[in-house]
Amino acid sequence: MTTATAEDLITSNDWQSLCTREDLVAHSGIAARIETRDGPAQVAIFYLPGHAPELYAIDHHDPFSGANVIARGIIGDVAGEPAVASPLYKQHFRLRDGQCVEDEQVRLRTWRVALRDGHVLVQA
Amino acid sequence: MKASNATPQNLIIVGNGMVGHHLVEQLIERGAHRHYRIRVFGEERHLAYDRVHLSEYFNGRDADDLALSTADYYAEHGIELHLHEAVTDIDRNTRELVTPQGRYAYDRLVLATGSYPFVPPIPGGDRDGCLVYRTLDDLDAIREAARSATTGVVVGGGLLGLEAANALRGLDLDTAVVEFAPRLMPMQVDHEGGELLREKIEALGVQVLTDRATQHIENGDTSRHRMVFQDDKRLETDLIVFSAGIRPRDELARHAGLAMGERGGVVIDDRCQTSDPSILAVGEVALWQGSIFGLVAPGYQMAKAAADTLCGGELTFEGADMSTKLKLLGVDVGAIGDAHGDRSPGARQFRYFDQLKQVYRKLVVSSDGKKLLGAMLVGDNATYDTLMQYYANGLELPADPASLILPNVEGAPALGPDALPDTASICSCHNVTKGAICEAIDAGCDDLGAVKAATKASTGCGGCAALLKSVVDSELEARGVEVDQSICEHFAHTRQALYSIVRVEGIKTFGELIEKHGHGLGCDICKPAVASILASCFNEPITDAAHVPLQDTNDTFMANMQKNGTYSVVPRIPGGEITPSKLRVLGEVGEKYGLYTKITGGQRVDLFGARLEQLPDIWAELIEAGFETGHAYGKATRTVKSCVGSTWCRYGVQDSVGMAIRLENRYKGLRSPHKLKFAVSGCTRECAEAQSKDVGVIATEHGWNLYVCGNGGMRPRHAELFATDLDDDTLIRYIDRFLMFYVRTADRLQRTSVWRENLEGGLDYLKEVVIDDSLGLGDELERQMQTVIDNYECEWAGALSDPEKLKRFRSFVNDERPDPDIIVTEERGQLRPA
Ligand code: SRM
Ligand SMILES: Cc1cc2nc3c(=O)[nH]c(=O)nc-3n(C[C@H](O)[C@H](O)[C@H](O)COP(=O)(O)OP(=O)(O)OC[C@H]3O[C@@H](n4cnc5c(N)ncnc54)[C@H](O)[C@@H]3O)c2cc1C
Numbered sequence: 001m002t003t004a005t006a007e008d009l010i011t012s013n014d015w016q017s018l019c020t021r022e023d024l025v026a027h028s029g030i031a032a033r034i035e036t037r038d039g040p041a042q043v044a045i046f047y048l049p050g051h052a053p054e055l056y057a058i059d060h061h062d063p064f065s066g067a068n069v070i071a072r073g074i075i076g077d078v079a080g081e082p083a084v085a086s087p088l089y090k091q092h093f094r095l096r097d098g099q100c101v102e103d104e105q106v107r108l109r110t111w112r113v114a115l116r117d118g119h120v121l122v123q124a
Numbered sequence: 125m126k127a128s129n130a131t132p133q134n135l136i137i138v139g140n141g142m143v144g145h146h147l148v149e150q151l152i153e154r155g156a157h158r159h160y161r162i163r164v165f166g167e168e169r170h171l172a173y174d175r176v177h178l179s180e181y182f183n184g185r186d187a188d189d190l191a192l193s194t195a196d197y198y199a200e201h202g203i204e205l206h207l208h209e210a211v212t213d214i215d216r217n218t219r220e221l222v223t224p225q226g227r228y229a230y231d232r233l234v235l236a237t238g239s240y241p242f243v244p245p246i247p248g249g250d251r252d253g254c255l256v257y258r259t260l261d262d263l264d265a266i267r268e269a270a271r272s273a274t275t276g277v278v279v280g281g282g283l284l285g286l287e288a289a290n291a292l293r294g295l296d297l298d299t300a301v302v303e304f305a306p307r308l309m310p311m312q313v314d315h316e317g318g319e320l321l322r323e324k325i326e327a328l329g330v331q332v333l334t335d336r337a338t339q340h341i342e343n344g345d346t347s348r349h350r351m352v353f354q355d356d357k358r359l360e361t362d363l364i365v366f367s368a369g370i371r372p373r374d375e376l377a378r379h380a381g382l383a384m385g386e387r388g389g390v391v392i393d394d395r396c397q398t399s400d401p402s403i404l405a406v407g408e409v410a411l412w413q414g415s416i417f418g419l420v421a422p423g424y425q426m427a428k429a430a431a432d433t434l435c436g437g438e439l440t441f442e443g444a445d446m447s448t449k450l451k452l453l454g455v456d457v458g459a460i461g462d463a464h465g466d467r468s469p470g471a472r473q474f475r476y477f478d479q480l481k482q483v484y485r486k487l488v489v490s491s492d493g494k495k496l497l498g499a500m501l502v503g504d505n506a507t508y509d510t511l512m513q514y515y516a517n518g519l520e521l522p523a524d525p526a527s528l529i530l531p532n533v534e535g536a537p538a539l540g541p542d543a544l545p546d547t548a549s550i551c552s553c554h555n556v557t558k559g560a561i562c563e564a565i566d567a568g569c570d571d572l573g574a575v576k577a578a579t580k581a582s583t584g585c586g587g588c589a590a591l592l593k594s595v596v597d598s599e600l601e602a603r604g605v606e607v608d609q610s611i612c613e614h615f616a617h618t619r620q621a622l623y624s625i626v627r628v629e630g631i632k633t634f635g636e637l638i639e640k641h642g643h644g645l646g647c648d649i650c651k652p653a654v655a656s657i658l659a660s661c662f663n664e665p666i667t668d669a670a671h672v673p674l675q676d677t678n679d680t681f682m683a684n685m686q687k688n689g690t691y692s693v694v695p696r697i698p699g700g701e702i703t704p705s706k707l708r709v710l711g712e713v714g715e716k717y718g719l720y721t722k723i724t725g726g727q728r729v730d731l732f733g734a735r736l737e738q739l740p741d742i743w744a745e746l747i748e749a750g751f752e753t754g755h756a757y758g759k760a761t762r763t764v765k766s767c768v769g770s771t772w773c774r775y776g777v778q779d780s781v782g783m784a785i786r787l788e789n790r791y792k793g794l795r796s797p798h799k800l801k802f803a804v805s806g807c808t809r810e811c812a813e814a815q816s817k818d819v820g821v822i823a824t825e826h827g828w829n830l831y832v833c834g835n836g837g838m839r840p841r842h843a844e845l846f847a848t849d850l851d852d853d854t855l856i857r858y859i860d861r862f863l864m865f866y867v868r869t870a871d872r873l874q875r876t877s878v879w880r881e882n883l884e885g886g887l888d889y890l891k892e893v894v895i896d897d898s899l900g901l902g903d904e905l906e907r908q909m910q911t912v913i914d915n916y917e918c919e920w921a922g923a924l925s926d927p928e929k930l931k932r933f934r935s936f937v938n939d940e941r942p943d944p945d946i947i948v949t950e951e952r953g954q955l956r957p958a
């Protein structure tokens with residue numbers, strides 16, 4: 001699951017604030033740089049208002065092209081599962097768990113993400 | 125044949141034409157290349173090519189397109205190919221072939237030397253500029269001679285003669301056809317048919333002279349040659365093409381002492397063996413039961429039989445049907461079986477002759493009226509397939525056979541594909557029966573393409589395409605296969621249906637459409653398709669909040685994403701015309717932002733390597749200098765290429781640059797099912813390559829010729845001539861209608877070329893809709909286009925003036941540093957991805 005409850009947020013301290021709600025683009029993505037335990041990473045944040053959950057955080061790095069572009073892909077669903085299509089070679093990745101639909105071997109990292117007081121927070 | 129472990133026998137094939145090549149394929153299919161050492165000799169420089177479609181060489185198909193195979197295919201199967209090496213002699217004593225390059229031993233030999241065009245022995249018939257029409261080299265010679273010619277004559281009004289005449293017309297020559305017989309195509313049509321054909325062909329501006337025997341050819345006064353006829357009448361012309369029949373190329377066989385026909389041709393038996401059983405003959409050089417077959421399908425059947433003979437099989441050649449269906453100079457001509465009715469004693473005839481509509485149909489039936497023995501069609505081949513099935517399969521005719529040729533008779537019996545027996549031949553080129561098609565379907569071929577690939581049906585002359593499709597459709601239907609045409613899993617509609625829904629219900633957003641007519645979130649297939657439909661209908665900025673998530677990244681950021689995640693920038697340069705100072709701005713911007721700079725294939729400049737966050741600044745500078753977006757990222761109008769035209773060029777007859785700019789400015793911003801490319805050439809030399817574009821315009825002395833549905837790219841297609849000598853306004857009106865009709869009816873990502881190929885009724889239908897306004901849509905299409913034009917704004921200018929939209933042009937929302945993973949290196953003085 002990628003959305004945390006408000007209670008989680010209070011008790012944990014590895015949540016980073018990335019931007020505000022105004023930076024989000026409905027039904028599309030934005031990219032941000034975060035620090036993780038394994039070093040710096042680029043994360044794509046997708047915003048699906050009206051959908052549950054409505055926020056997803058997933059690797060911005062596209063393993064097929066080697067370029068950082070996932071946030072610029074089109075959002076849709078594959079058999080009901082929200083997914084993003086890489087803008088370069090069009091592979092689909094499930095937003096829920098990062099699994100690549102076309103290649104079982106490939107899975108993007110996902111992070112927990114939440115909106116709190118108008119701020120977008122990611123746990124990394 | 126020897127066992128395969130012995131030294132392989134030498135098999136040599138002389139002639140690498142259509143039939144010789146088919147023989148090679150048939151041999152490979154039977155594995156013969158594993159126990160024969162096969163060598164093929166061809167006199168021409170080219171590998172076997174599609175002679176049937178030779179004329180398309182003048183319509184832009186080159187030798188490679190026409191090639192039936194590749195040298196690799198031969199090499200892969202260990203077949204030695206000796207092109208440009210004519211065999212000069214056969215030594216039957218030593219069993220050797222002789223060529224200028226050497227002697228080659230054979231155990232088995234196949235002659236596939238085809239035929240040559242007969243040039244009547246007329247004094248002067250060998251003058252410079254007297255040519256024939258058989259090979260690619262012949263066509264090169266004609267093209268070359270036409271450069272310095274304004275008039276051309278074809279001697280011979282048969283099938284090939286008329287095809288040659290069409291070619292001369294296409295080379296812009298004033299063309300005449302001279303026929304010895306009293307009518308055109310004397311072999312295929314009778315007096316009435318011939319007269320109709322003449323009328324139609326003369327209406328195209330080709331002069332037709334029948335009953336003319338050329339006596340001699342001499343120097344002309346106003347042209348290069350003067351032809352003098354039997355009654356001392358004369359005709360002056362710059363170029364002469366002889367097409368007075370073909371003769372078998374049997375000289376090798378004659379020398380070698382093989383049995384020959386009285387009027388030529390190598391005599392063969394049912395197994396394609398000549399009088400020397402080690403030598404076989406196939407194709408147009410072979411004489412079977414007193415007949416030579418001047419068509420490719422019988423040749424292919426001989427090739428099959430010969431391959432079988434060489435592999436120890438039993439297959440025999442059993443004669444072939446000479447029925448033909450043609451379109452000559454745009455005129456339909458069909459001849460089935462005994463079309464003249466002079467080979468069938470007691471036969472009865474039915475005729476229908478409409479001089480107003482210029483249609484002639486004739487049936488030859490058995491004396492009891494039950495069987496079709498022959499048919500002749502001029503002006504309309506619509507009934508050909510049905511008649512052919514009655515004829516070829518001996519089906520019993522309806523009680524009133526006349527109903528088959530009378531126009532629009534209520535209840536005229538249409539012979540549906542399910543009425544055909546399994547033995548019915550559907551494709552005669554590849555000898556594919558309805559039964560074989562059903563088998564392929566049962567073996568899992570579930571669409572037309574798969575059936576074609578499995579059976580080869582419709583991959584020869586293509587004449588059976590419509591029939592094949594109807595058989596495949598009806599068989600699939602009979603098996604309960606429903607062809608799913610949904611655009612994707614979110615909409616059970618085709619793109620065309622979605623288009624109508626959007627228009628009829630006035631739906632303006634994807635959200636509304638999917639809520640009412642689809643389900644789920646959508647995907648990367650339906651979202652851009654719907655975005656394109658919405659843009660074609662309403663042309664609202666694609667950067668609006670409701671539309672932006674629908675776009676491919678290229679449209680979202682109004683730039684083309686490159687492989688390292690950076691973008692390219694392509695400003696519009698209408699018609700390719702640019703002032704030096706604007707050119708300088710491009711240079712300055714490229715330098716300032718470190719962009720790799722390249723001239724594109726579309727006559728403009730591409731600046732590569734811009735990072736997302738740099739795009740607004742770059743565009744601000746470009747727009748300041750007067751540039752607009754070039755939509756290089758959209759399924760939209762791309763470029764209108766131009767040649768310099770009458771303003772500078774000594775040959776130009778119209779201002780092609782002016783027209784190109786006018787067109788580009790008119791249609792810029794038009795979004796469509798796929799990208800749109802245009803070009804305008806200032807004269808027939810066609811330096812703008814307009815005939816490879818979706819919309820091509822070529823200047824004439826009197827205005828503009830309009831070509832449509834051309835394509836470069838993966839599967840090039842020559843554009844077709846749509847209308848001639850148009851004034852500026854008519855030209856634009858036709859293009860408006862054409863484009864909007866395409867936008868309305870095409871499938872997603874279907875270029876105009878593919879759309880056109882799938883358009884029922886073809887070019888004629890398109891002309892009816894656009895020129896004759898047969899659907900009464902003309903005004904509406906024009907109005908729609910006007911809406912798009914009125915709502916045009918440069919998307920980049922719009923985005924720059926809206927801070928909300930600009931927010932998206934950040935690589936990261938929380939960090940202004942550039943993406944550290946974009947690494948470049950220098951090459952030839954510019955930057956490129958490392
Ligand atoms: C830049 C350019 C090559 C160049 O350096 O010259 C180019 C570059 C691309 N072409 Fe092209 N084509 C370019 C001229 C052409 C031409 C020549 C022409 O337009 O006269 C053709 C053949 C003509 C035609 O389309 O009929 C051409 C046929 C294609 C095709 C094949 C289309 C087809 O119907 O078969 C594709 C693939 C597609 O669209 O699906 C393609 C796709 C592409 C894409 C968009 C591939 C991609 O998805 O990344 C390239 C991206 C361009 C970019 O990032 O800016 N490009 N491309 C040319 C840009 C012209 C311009 O000024 O806008
Ligand atoms: C313009 C045109 C349109 C046509 N349209 C149709 C049509 O619509 N439908 C149809 O069925 N048919 C059509 N035909 C006829 C069709 O092309 C021929 O029936 C077919 O090509 C015959 O094949 P072939 O292999 O016997 O002869 P070819 O294709 O002529 O091949 C013979 C080859 O042998 C070579 N050769 C000859 N002598 C030697 C030698 N001594 N050594 C080495 N090589 C040699 C020749 O150079 C030639 O390349 C058309 C022909 C033309 C010219």
Ligand code: SF4
Pocket residue numbers: none
């Ligand atoms: S030909 Fe291929 S590589 Fe070259 S620009 Fe076009 S799409 Fe790109």
Ligand code: FES
Pocket residue numbers: 550551552553554581582583584585586587588589
């Ligand atoms: S009949 Fe020629 S391709 Fe089928």
